[in-house]
Every structure is written in structure tokens, then in C-alpha cells.
Amino acid sequence: MSYVGSSVKRIEDRPLLTGEARFAADLSLPDQLHMRVVRSPVAHGRLLEVDTSEARSMDGVEAVWTGDDVREVPPIDFRMAWVEGLERFRQSILAADHVRYVGEPVAIVLAEDPYLAEDAAELVFAGIDELDPVVDPMAAGPAAIETTVVEKAYGDLEGAFGDAPVVVEMELAVGRHSGVPMETRGALACYDPLRSVLEMFGAAKVPHHNRAAIASMLGLPLGAVVLREGHVGGGFGIRGELYPEDVLVCLAALRLGRPIRWVEDRREHMLAANHSRDQVHRIRAAVESDGRIRGVIDEFWVDQGAYLRTHQVTVTELTTSMLPGPYAWPAYRSRGHVMLSNKTPCGTYRAPGRYESTFVRERLIEVIAHRLSLDSSEVRRRNLVPPERMPFERGIAALGTEVTYDSGDYPGLLDRTLEYLDYEQLTADLARRRSDGERVGLGMGFFVEKSGLGPFDGVRVTVDEAGQVLVVTGVASIGQGVETVLAQVCADALGVGIESVRVRHGQTDDLAYGMGAFASRVTVMSGSATLIAARRVRRKAVDVAASVLEADPDDLTIDRGRVFVRGSPGGPAITLGEVARRLRPGLTAGEPGLTAEGWFTVDHMVYPYGIHAAVVRVDPDSGQVEVERLVVAYEVGKAVNPELVHGQIAGGAAQGIGGALLEDFAYDESGQPLAATFMDYLMPTVAEMPDVEVLLLEEAPSPANPLGVKGAGEGGITAVGAAVANAVAEALGRPEEVTRLPLGPERVRRIAAGVA
Amino acid sequence: MAPGYYTPAFMKPAPFDYHQARSVAEAVAHLGEYGYEAKILAGGQSLVPAMNFRLARPAVLVDINPLDELDYLEEDGDTLRIGAMVRHVTFERPVTEGPTGRLLAMAAHHVGHLPIRVRGTFGGSLAHADPAAEWCVIALLLDAELATRSPSGGRDIPAADFFQTVFTTALEPEELLVEARLPNLAPHTRIGFQQFSRRAGDFALTMAAVALEADDGPVANARIALGGVSDRPVRAGEAEQALEGQPATDESFRAAAEIAAQEFDAIGDIHGSADYRRDLVRALTRRALEQAIST
Ligand SMILES: Cc1cc2nc3c(=O)[nH]c(=O)nc-3n(C[C@H](O)[C@H](O)[C@H](O)COP(=O)(O)OP(=O)(O)OC[C@H]3O[C@@H](n4cnc5c(N)ncnc54)[C@H](O)[C@@H]3O)c2cc1C
Numbered sequence A: 001m002s003y004v005g006s007s008v009k010r011i012e013d014r015p016l017l018t019g020e021a022r023f024a025a026d027l028s029l030p031d032q033l034h035m036r037v038v039r040s041p042v043a044h045g046r047l048l049e050v051d052t053s054e055a056r057s058m059d060g061v062e063a064v065w066t067g068d069d070v071r072e073v074p075p076i077d078f079r080m081a082w083v084e085g086l087e088r089f090r091q092s093i094l095a096a097d098h099v100r101y102v103g104e105p106v107a108i109v110l111a112e113d114p115y116l117a118e119d120a121a122e123l124v125f126a127g128i129d130e131l132d133p134v135v136d137p138m139a140a141g142p143a144a145i146e147t148t149v150v151e152k153a154y155g156d157l158e159g160a161f162g163d164a165p166v167v168v169e170m171e172l173a174v175g176r177h178s179g180v181p182m183e184t185r186g187a188l189a190c191y192d193p194l195r196s197v198l199e200m201f202g203a204a205k206v207p208h209h210n211r212a213a214i215a216s217m218l219g220l221p222l223g224a225v226v227l228r229e230g231h232v233g234g235g236f237g238i239r240g241e242l243y244p245e246d247v248l249v250c251l252a253a254l255r256l257g258r259p260i261r262w263v264e265d266r267r268e269h270m271l272a273a274n275h276s277r278d279q280v281h282r283i284r285a286a287v288e289s290d291g292r293i294r295g296v297i298d299e300f301w302v303d304q305g306a307y308l309r310t311h312q313v314t315v316t317e318l319t320t321s322m323l324p325g326p327y328a329w330p331a332y333r334s335r336g337h338v339m340l341s342n343k344t345p346c347g348t349y350r351a352p353g354r355y356e357s358t359f360v361r362e363r364l365i366e367v368i369a370h371r372l373s374l375d376s377s378e379v380r381r382r383n384l385v386p387p388e389r390m391p392f393e394r395g396i397a398a399l400g401t402e403v404t405y406d407s408g409d410y411p412g413l414l415d416r417t418l419e420y421l422d423y424e425q426l427t428a429d430l431a432r433r434r435s436d437g438e439r440v441g442l443g444m445g446f447f448v449e450k451s452g453l454g455p456f457d458g459v460r461v462t463v464d465e466a467g468q469v470l471v472v473t474g475v476a477s478i479g480q481g482v483e484t485v486l487a488q489v490c491a492d493a494l495g496v497g498i499e500s501v502r503v504r505h506g507q508t509d510d511l512a513y514g515m516g517a518f519a520s521r522v523t524v525m526s527g528s529a530t531l532i533a534a535r536r537v538r539r540k541a542v543d544v545a546a547s548v549l550e551a552d553p554d555d556l557t558i559d560r561g562r563v564f565v566r567g568s569p570g571g572p573a574i575t576l577g578e579v580a581r582r583l584r585p586g587l588t589a590g591e592p593g594l595t596a597e598g599w600f601t602v603d604h605m606v607y608p609y610g611i612h613a614a615v616v617r618v619d620p621d622s623g624q625v626e627v628e629r630l631v632v633a634y635e636v637g638k639a640v641n642p643e644l645v646h647g648q649i650a651g652g653a654a655q656g657i658g659g660a661l662l663e664d665f666a667y668d669e670s671g672q673p674l675a676a677t678f679m680d681y682l683m684p685t686v687a688e689m690p691d692v693e694v695l696l697l698e699e700a701p702s703p704a705n706p707l708g709v710k711g712a713g714e715g716g717i718t719a720v721g722a723a724v725a726n727a728v729a730e731a732l733g734r735p736e737e738v739t740r741l742p743l744g745p746e747r748v749r750r751i752a753a754g755v756a
Numbered sequence B: 001m002a003p004g005y006y007t008p009a010f011m012k013p014a015p016f017d018y019h020q021a022r023s024v025a026e027a028v029a030h031l032g033e034y035g036y037e038a039k040i041l042a043g044g045q046s047l048v049p050a051m052n053f054r055l056a057r058p059a060v061l062v063d064i065n066p067l068d069e070l071d072y073l074e075e076d077g078d079t080l081r082i083g084a085m086v087r088h089v090t091f092e093r094p095v096t097e098g099p100t101g102r103l104l105a106m107a108a109h110h111v112g113h114l115p116i117r118v119r120g121t122f123g124g125s126l127a128h129a130d131p132a133a134e135w136c137v138i139a140l141l142l143d144a145e146l147a148t149r150s151p152s153g154g155r156d157i158p159a160a161d162f163f164q165t166v167f168t169t170a171l172e173p174e175e176l177l178v179e180a181r182l183p184n185l186a187p188h189t190r191i192g193f194q195q196f197s198r199r200a201g202d203f204a205l206t207m208a209a210v211a212l213e214a215d216d217g218p219v220a221n222a223r224i225a226l227g228g229v230s231d232r233p234v235r236a237g238e239a240e241q242a243l244e245g246q247p248a249t250d251e252s253f254r255a256a257a258e259i260a261a262q263e264f265d266a267i268g269d270i271h272g273s274a275d276y277r278r279d280l281v282r283a284l285t286r287r288a289l290e291q292a293i294s295t
Helices: A013-017 A114-121 A157-162 A207-218 A244-256 A266-272 A314-322 A354-371 A376-383 A410-421 A423-435 A482-494 A522-549 A576-581 A642-662 A720-732 A745-753 B024-037 B047-052 B088-092 B099-108 B114-119 B122-128 B134-141 B237-243 B250-262 B274-294
Strands: A033-039 A045-051 A061-066 A105-111 A125-130 A145-154 A166-177 A186-192 A197-203 A225-229 A260-263 A276-287 A293-303 A331-340 A392-398 A401-405 A440-448 A456-463 A469-473 A501-505 A556-559 A562-565 A573-575 A594-601 A609-618 A625-635 A692-697 B017-020 B038-041 B060-063 B073-076 B079-083 B145-150 B153-158 B163-165 B176-183 B190-196 B206-213 B220-227
Touching: A033 A114, A033 A244, A033 A266, A045 A105, A061 A114, A061 A244, A105 A114, A105 A244, A145 A314, A145 A392, A157 A276, A157 A293, A157 A331, A166 A354, A166 A642, A186 A244, A197 A207, A197 A244, A207 A225, A207 A244, A244 A260, A276 A354, A293 A314, A293 A354, A314 A331, A314 A354, A314 A392, A354 A376, A354 A440, A354 A720, A376 A410, A376 A440, A410 A423, A410 A440, A410 A609, A410 A625, A410 A692, A423 A440, A440 A720, A456 A482, A456 A522, A456 A576, A469 A482, A469 A522, A482 A501, A482 A522, A522 A556, A522 A562, A522 A573, A522 A576, A522 A594, A562 A576, A573 A576, A576 A594, A609 A720, A625 A642, A625 A720, A642 A692, A642 A720, A720 A745, A745 B274, B024 B038, B024 B060, B024 B145, B024 B176, B038 B047, B079 B122, B088 B099, B088 B114, B088 B122, B099 B134, B099 B190, B099 B206, B122 B134, B122 B176, B134 B176, B134 B206, B134 B220, B190 B274, B206 B274, B220 B237, B220 B250, B220 B274, B237 B250, B250 B274
Parallel strands: A033 A260, A197 A225, A293 A331, A469 A501, A625 A692, B017 B060, B038 B060
Antiparallel strands: A033 A105, A045 A125, A061 A105, A145 A331, A166 A276, A186 A197, A186 A260, A276 A293, A392 A401, A440 A609, A456 A469, A456 A594, A556 A562, A562 A573, A609 A625, B073 B079, B079 B176, B145 B153, B145 B176, B190 B206, B206 B220
16 A cells, blocks of 8 residues: 555644644743843834843843844844845844834843743833834835845847837736744743753754854854754744844853743734735736737846845745746846835745746736737647746756756646636636626636755654654654655655654754755655655665565565565565664674665756636625635645645635735834734635635656655645736726735725726 | 743733622722722723733723623613623624614624624623724614713713723723613614624724614614724714605615715724725615615
8 A cells, every 4th residue: 555645644633633732832941031022113213222221120030131232143144045245134133223124123131931021121221213214115216225136037038029019018016925824933942051052942944054053153063052843833934934033042041041931922923023025026028919928028126124034035036037937938037126125024935936926927918818809828828838848948047956847738737727617617607797797707827836945855764673663854844744744755665554653853963964844845855865765774674684584685575564575475574673673783794773864965946837716706895805716726746645735735825815815014104014913914714715626736747856746835825816816807807907916905996996 | 951831921911900809899999999090801802902912001900700790681671781791692693582682693793703702791892992893883873871880879871972982982990881771673673784894703894783764664763873984983963864754765875875975084094094984884884774674
């Protein structure tokens, strides 16, 4: 029997369902102090002085530190750097002489209990000489800081635009929203004199990287810092990056010799954790009259917020390189301006750069179709990369790797989707409903995702003498089902029951290297590494068994942890536990232990692709958009666990609807955030969600990894904004006016009334 | 070192003292003693979040949850008497036969989510005076009378005088709201309730509650109350007057809705500008009138 490909129940769910899970806030240590961060109440200003005397004099307050107290700690470095010379835009762990967004840490209070810490934090007075904030960098003129411009181009644009029969030009924007995990951030750090290590609990996503960064910032050897990942209540790109608070708890634990605990509250989270999106594009396409696109020129501005955080310009980089999506445009240029403003800094959020660029591209396709009076799926079809050209080299690089679409049949997916939708019937039904006065519409978005970012990940598989298997990996789990998926791969490759496999992840002292959980990479990278390691263990076990059973290793097989001659399960056999016993040091001439590491390295990403289709109904009175149907057709190469893929897609789709209709980190003109609670930052609830229909395809396995998999973490969200926007445009009979997400009811009503 | 378990608190109110009242008299005595410093704790569904954000920082909390004497519903002649501690959820099924109970039930489903309705109280909602609270709008629609107790006795306040501005009522600091008296609507009264919120369970951006009589004849006793438009729940008096004596037709409803939309300086926030709220008033008033006449 094969585990891979079947919807095995999640093996990590027991503690989650029984309330035994340990999230960051569930942890505490004896004698701990609680950290509270004092944050800037204004968007921009010169920090004159921070008066901590009253707070320090409170009983139970151990320390209050400001920027002056942590000057020796360098700013937080880029985890992913694509452009040189941007170091001056990094964020310090406490503001030094300026504050640049509401929520920027200006001081910390360390106290005996968290209530006291908050009481004391209220008594820290930051003297700030307020300066004019930049809230909209595009309107700010010279006051706006442009950190850099990211440009990618290929092909002959002059030729494309020179005598183009049709040129379509649009301005399109995606608002500021982000992943908002159910669990807020939190960390608990302590110095353990017994082992001379600084240990931090509450790590997520990229523990190994953050360990190195913390060690370097605090001047410690790498071996003196251990990061531990516990249960994580959602990642989405924003959780687990290195933030000022993580470094501050570590620093305080070192200095004070006591454990330091910090748990973020929701309001802080909305102000302090990474925001995302927030792009304005001006795009121009040169088009043949049959809808074939000769070339595209895009210029866009990313409102990055106050600092460049760990991702540096990753989102801009991904936007420029992924904007062409599934289309074979012969000429293209995109220029992304990375702008600073006095708002919360931004990072990556599920499908970074693709949610935005897919919205822009697929709205453009829709408007081209409208101008040429063509069906938009026909325009799509005429521009898709044909299967014969796979693998398709785009001629540009993304994240330091050449963009080469590994495999795929894009027109085939379009056919399948239209067939699933019963396209002709559906469009006829919707047209009839519209003529009956309803405002309904269908919209689609075709997208290419990227996944499996390298360069490496590793796994160690060990079988103990009881036959129990431990898979240790350097990646992290943000709740997506890593344990189950790796256990499935391991159980199949090794020939054991999945119930005997345990998976451990996210502990930096387990494995020397680990890349982490982002870019839909874990199943691709760690899954492949698991396969490699498990095969090595299997080889080792078979060799030992062959000598015991006096058989040819090639004749042996392993099933449910027993090694025997293929075809004679009832004959002589030896268990893997017994094999392990025979591999004790001294008993074997080779490497002791039934264990092996597997490392998987790649220099290219893999590119899953899909189509989203949305049917919406607009209430003409309120402008409220109801998503009646949301279909996600997605090609993943191979679904290790189809149910988990469905879960990823449904969750992504919900977040996509949030960004399309509801979520908006709005600011007023003085830079005050207007959506810093769940009263104002509206995430979709189950009541706003249709059942997400998933058409999961496994027809274009990736040649780039031994499992044939493509990542599935992001494809649920990528084209939701595009599909919903296109559907609203059709519902309102306003093909060109839908240009901005989110489509809140007031905006929709204005578009409907023609006053947008 | 293995970290152990801990029961955490994420958002922390400023320090306060806590008193559990064992009787209305005791609660009132506490209010008399602490005045402005004190706050009543009813369902806690508005007060506790505000305290955790430190937007409200009472020095003393007087918890009236133990007071069964405030948890009652009585029909007294033509009046429905609602004790201050009756929970929202109670109204999900009609508490009286006839239109009043049905109207309360229509509105009840829109008050937050179930867990909020299980804790939150009728009296708490009135005392909190959110301009978009269902109970406030209905109290105004029905010309309710709100009964209070204080160290100096007590008084009855007409709903029209009770709601003053956002989160502000006629209640004095030492005054406890004990009862709402809702004059029952005449049995043949037709009712409508419409609201718009961006998500299920959110406070409405705008709502309209209507009651009118129109059996085979012109509209009589038309009442229209609106929430979320102004700094307090309001009656659309001009629209009510315009409807009076008119035939119950689409045309007259549209005209009344248009008047209602123009009657107030609407408020705006990030979820909807003043203009947009006016648009909503127009639509919701019309829908509520249509609903009233068609059911
Ligand atoms: C997520 C969420 C959504 C919500 N959505 C809605 C909604 O859609 N519609 C809606 O109407 N409400 C909504 N609410 C608020 C909810 O209905 C509250 O229950 C209500 O506003 C207050 O009632 P309470 O009993 O919880 O009062 P509390 O929160 O305990 O008190 C509120 C205020 O009233 C005072 N008070 C309470 N009782 C008395 C009394 N008897 N005498 C004098 N003063 C008193 C308190 O001191 C305090 O100032 C929502 C709340 C939440 C958390």
C-alpha cells in the first residue's frame, strides 16, 4: 500500500485537538520576567528623549531600556538580499533618533508580571518632535524615499509597441493587507548556564536562519544559540521572520540572567508584524487585433512602509519576475519602485508578488478582451505558453534563479476548467440572471505559481531498536501538515507503517542546516530529502538483512518494518528493530546505527499553475459583493496528501477573498492606522466564504524532484483578487472601472454608479 | 530547562477593584460611593474589551451578574417589562405573541455572534449606547421608558431623552438601569427590520426598524428608527410624517426613504462615508417598509 497520494489523517492533530498544543504563549519558565514594548504613538518624528524614570521606579519593574541602551546591537539584517547598498534602510531593534511608523518600538519594560509591565509601559514618556509623515509615497513628491528600482526585461519592446494595432493602458492597485495568523507572535528566551546556550522558544518558519542572525547580532558563537519551534498558529509568510522583539527578549535574557517572556497582543500585532501588498501599477500592452499580446510595459510602486525588513525587496523582485504569468509575451519590461512611507514595514504574504501581479495581468487581459470584443478566455488561450515550449525559459531571473517553467499544459488546464464550469451554460445562465435584473458575473484569473525554492534541505531518518522511526528535518511547521507529509514519504520509502514514524522539526540543535517553511518549499525540498534519506536507510537495512537471511539483497523487500524475500512474506524475516540492534557500535564494521541523512539541493524552482473562477452577486443597494462560487483548478504535479492540498487551497482562497473584498490596513493622513483591531480590519468569516471547489490536477509532474511534486501552499490565494475583480466588473457591466482592491461595498457602489 | 504551563493574559486592563453586588440596593450603594470611578459590569461584551484596550479604566467594577432580580421578562398590560440583565439570546425566539416579540427576534439575530448574545444583556446594550446597537434602535422605535435606581431613588427616562451621543446616555454615574418598558405594538402593526454590515455578526453600518399600521387603508402610526447614521439612534420624524395617511405603495415608501436619507448629518468612518450611509438609509428604509407590508 502506498501512503503517498492518499489522504492520510494528519498525525500532528492529537495535541491540537486535545488542547495539549504548546504555542508560544503556553510556555513559561520559573523566575521569568515579562517584556512589554513601548511603541511610537506617532507616524514620524525626531525622538528627543525617552523618559523612563517613573516606570523604572515602580515596584516589580526590573529594567526599562531605550534605543540608547541597545546601541551596540546592529539593525536586523536582510535574510534575502537581492540588491546591494540598501543597508541604511534596515530597522534597529529600538528606535534610535527617529520614529518612522506608529507602533515602532522605542523602549521595553521588563517586569515581574505582564500586567505590571503594561502599567509601567504607560509611564514611559517618549518626547517626539513630530515631522510630516509620508502616507502615500506616490503623492508625496520629493518627500518620498525611493530605496531602489528593480527592473527586468526581455524582448524587443520598441518593435512590439511601434506599430501596435491596439495599446491598452491601465492603472491598477492592490491595497495593504497581510497574513494575520490566529496566534500572535511570542517568544521566551533564557540563558542556560549548564550548557552555555541562549535558548529561544517561539521560533517559526526559519529557525536556523534566525539562530545565525541572533548569534551574530549579539556577538555569540553559533553553537551558543538554540532556537526552538513549538506549535505555530499560522505563518503565511509574516510569522517567524526575525523581528525586533525576538532579538530584544534574547538580549534581555543574556543581560539579566533571567528568562524573558513576551507575548504580543492583537493590537500590537496589527501595528508591528509585517504588512504586505500595497502596490500601484501602470501597465501598458501592445496587442494584435486578434488579442495576441506583442509586449507589455509595467511600472509599479510598492509602499514598503518605514523600513526594509528581512525580505528586503523580495516582493518587488517576485512581482517583476512573475507578472507575465502563463503568457508567452515576446517582449516585456517591468520596473518596480521600492518606496518607503511612515507605515508598518512590509514583508512577504502568501503568494507575494503573484497575488498583486496576477490581479494586474488578469484585469489587463479582461480589458483587452473587452476592447477587442473577444471572449477573455480566448484572449488567454491565444497568449498561453504552449506545451511544446516546456520547459519554458522566460529569460529573466527570480530570487537568483532563472525562471524556467518546468512543465505544464496551460491550454489543457484552461479546457479542463471551462469544461468543469460548463462555461457556455454558466455564462448563458448568468446573462439571463443579469437580464432579470440581478447583478451577477463570472471572472477568471490564470496564474503561475512558484515553489520549492532551494538551495537545499536535509533530513535524517533513524530507526531505533524497537523499529520506531524518527525523521528529523531542518524545515519548520507552520501548521500546514509537514509531519504527516514527511511521514507518508518516509513510510513508503522505508516500508514501515506510518504509525511508527515520528517527525521532528524546527529545532536548531537537531540538524546543522535548515532552510525553513516558506515559498511552498517544504514538501518539494524536505519531502525529497526524506525520500533520499529513507532510501539510504532502506539500503542499509537490506544489506544487513541479506547477510542474516543469507539472501541476495536485490531479492529482499521491506513491508511494515519486516525484511524478507520478495514474494515470501511468511518465510524467514528480520525486523528493522533487529537490524538496528545489529548495527550497534562494535557490532558493525561500517557506520553504526540504522540511520542516514539525505540532502536535496536544487538550483531552480518549480512552477505549479492554476485558474481561479469566481461567480459573484452584487447587491445594488449596498454594493456588497457576495461570492457565490469559487473554483480553484490547480496543477500540483503530485499531491502527496490530497486532503491537505484541499485544506491549503481553501485556506488560501479565504485569505484571497479577504484581500479582494475586506481587508485593508487603512491610515489617515497623519499616518495613524485606522484598522488596528478586528473591529476595523475585517477578515472573512465562514459566513463570507462559499464552498471552495477544488479541481486538483496531477498531470504535469515536475521533472525537477524525485517526488514529482510542485508546491501547494500558495495556489489557493494567487488569483482570487483577479477572479473576483473580473467577476464584479462583469456583474456591474463596468468592464474597465474595477481597478483597485479591496472591493469594499462603498467602492463597488461608486463603480456601479459610474462615479469611481 | 523545559518550559511549563502558564495561563496567559494577552491584553491587560489597568488596575481596578472589583465588587460583586448581592442586591440592587447594594449595587446602587456602590455607585453612590464611587460615582465616576465606578462602572457596572453586566455582560462585559463591550466593557471588557474597552478595558483591555485601556480605553475604559474604571477604578471600581460593580458586577451585577449575580442579580437574578434583574433577570426577568413580564407582560404588564400593554407593556413588556425587560429586566436589565436579560441576555440578548433570550430574544432570539419571540418573547411575546404579536409584533413586539417578532421585532425583537428579528433584531436579536443581528446582535454580534452567539457567544456575545449569550453573555451580553439588554440593559448593558442600552447603557452602552452604541449608535448602531439593535436594542437602542428598537427602544427608540417603541418609545420605551427606561427605569433607573440610584441612591436618591430612581426615575423613568423616555428613550428619546436617554440616548445623548456616542456611548453617552442620560444615566448619572450613580444611576443603575434596572428595567426597560416597551409599550407593546398594537396586534395588527406591521414591522420591518433591515440592516447592513460588511460581515455577518459585525455591528451594522446602518440599520432601519419600522412599524406601521396599514390594513386595507392608508398608513397610520408610522415609525422609523435608524441606527449607525448619527451619533445616537434616531427617529426619522420627517419621513414618518410624510408617510402618515399615504397609501402603502412603492412610491410612497421610496419617497419616505428619500426623506429619511436627507434628514440627518450622517457620520462617516473607514467602513463607510457619510454619503454612503445616506445611501444605505435610503435602501434599508425602503426595504424595511416593503418587508413590513409584505409580511
Ligand atoms: C465582536 C462583538 C460584536 C458585537 N456586535 C454587536 C452588534 O452587532 N449589535 C449590538 O448591539 N451589540 C454588539 N456587540 C455588543 C454587545 O451587544 C454587548 O453585549 C452590549 O453592547 C453591552 O452589553 P453588556 O451586557 O455586555 O454590557 P457591559 O459590556 O458589561 O457594559 C457596557 C456598558 O454599560 C454599562 N452598564 C451595563 N449594564 C448597566 C446597567 N444595568 N446600568 C448602568 N450601566 C450599565 C457598563 O458599565 C458599561 O459602561 C458586540 C460585541 C462584540 C464583542
